[in-house]
Amino acid sequence: NAGVTQTPKFRVLKTGQSMTLLCAQDMNHEYMYWYRQDPGMGLRLIHYSVGEGTTAKGEVPDGYNVSRLKKQNFLLGLESAAPSQTSVYFCASSYSTRDRGKYEQYFGPGTRLTVT
């Protein structure tokens, strides 16, 4: 199993450009998440999904949109990139919280995004 994969690994954008980050998981997890990690801030949740076709906002959702058209994929979009969105983005997945004892989230390798 590949686990959680993310593409691309690196990207440089100019202010105002758009892009989509792709996350894929092969563990048949119901839940998927997007986090950003900034120095001194820790990991913060952007958006999450509890199943195919459903998404919800996390703690820092402004400037981002997401879609989950297939159970194994979760897309993060930036419609008009800003320098404040320079960060490392991590996707994660987990079983449904209904599955006792399997609440841990498994993370992808990350996408390093720079907005100039």
Place this chain on the structure above:
Amino acid sequence: EDQVTQSPEALRLQEGESSSLNCSYTVSGLRGLFWYRQDPGKGPEFLFTLYSAGEEKEKERLKATLTKKESFLHITAPKPEDSATYLCAVQARSGGSNYKLTFGKGTLLTVNP
């Protein structure tokens, strides 16, 4: 609001010198406390889940323990390959937020040969 505080921010050890990392937390009903390891340029790697006070988990040189207010990650006779940032996170039991992990800022561990 759930909070996680990790200490120290950085720890430098000699190979074989045992020590502990601390994770203090406040949460409205703990569902689980999680420890992750993160190497530079990589995603967090899951280590342990602890569910209730008194629980302990072990993996190689690492042992995680949990009380009602804090968790410790004990590292016994560390090796240079244990060098990484160790992250602690909590998940609350209550209501619609039971999906969310609240992370601490991590402890950067360096083990010198």
